[in-house]
Amino acid sequence: MAYSDKVLDHYNNPRNVGSLDRTSSSVGTGMVGAPECGDVMKLQIQVNDATGIIEDAKFKTFGCGSAIASSSLATEWLKGRSVDEALMIKNTDIVNELSLPPVKIHCSVLAEDAIKAAISDYRKKQGSEVATPVAQTVA
C-alpha cells in the first residue's frame, strides 16, 4: 500500500518523540492500544496549569506507519492549544490531513483516543489536587 507524502514525512521524521515526567501533576499520559493489530501508543501533554494551554506534547508509538504519523501529527497540533480545544481534534481531521486510506482509519482513531486519554488523565490529576486544601500547603 502506498503511503501519502505526509505520512512518509512524519514516519521518517517523527516530531516530538519521547516522554514527559509522568509523575508531574501538569502532565497527562494516555496509553492506548489497538488489539486487532497489536499496536500500542503513548501520548503525553504538559499543560500550563494557570492558562490551561498545552505547552509540550510527546509520543512514542510501536505500530504501523499510519499510527506513527497520526500520533506525530497529533502532538504538533496539540502544542499551543487549550485543553478544551485539544478535545475537539477528531480522527477525521487526521485522516484528511494525512490522506489515510479506509483500512488505516483505525490508526487515526488510536491517536484521537490517546489525546482523550491524556487529557482525562491530566484532569484527574488536577481534580485530586484541588481536593487538597491550598491554605495548608502554602502556610
Place this chain on the structure above:
Amino acid sequence: MTCWNCGAAEPARFCVSCKALQPPVPEYFAFFELAPQLALDEKDLQQRFYGLSRKLHPDLFSRKSPAENEHALEATAVLNDAYRTLRDPIARALYVLKLEGLDVGEQSTKDVPPELLEEVFELNMALEEARMGDADALAQLPGFRVRFEAMRAETDLAVAQVSTAWDATHAKQALTDLRGHLNRRKYITNLIDKTNVPDRV
C-alpha cells in the same frame, strides 16, 4: 427454504427428493454439521473435510446443470475457508467471537486493560533498545524471544482452558475472557516478530 431445482421443502446439502446440490450454508460450523464449539475434535473435523471434499468434487458435477456447477464451486470455496478457519484453535476462537458478536476487530481501545498496555509498552521499549544497541545488546534478542514464547505458551494454555469452559457453559463471561487472552496473544506475537536480529547496512 425450498430446493432451487425441484421446489421440495427443507432440502439438506443435497435435496432429498431430486438430489440436486443446494447453495452452501455460509456459517462454517453448520457447513460441517457441527454446533459452534471452541475445543473441537480436530481429527473428526479432518474426516468431515475429506468426506465433503469427495462429495463436492467438481468432476462429479461435470454433467450437471450450470446452476448446480455454480453451487459446487461455491460449496468448495466455503469448504476450504471453513476448514482453514476451524482447524486452527486461534482462528476458530476468533471466528466464534465474531459469531457471538464479540468481534476482535470491533473493540474500542477501552476494551484493553491498561496493565496489558503498560506491560507491552515496556517490553517494546526494552526490545527497541536491544535492537538499536551494539553487539552486546543485540545478543539479548534470542533471550527476549524465549521469554515471549513462554508468555505465548501460557496464553495458549489459558485459551484452551477458557475454550473448554465455554463449550460446557456457553457463559458470556468465558467469551469475554477468551477475547482478553487473544488480545494479549496478538501483542505477544507482534513482540516475537520483532525479536529477529535486524539487518544492518
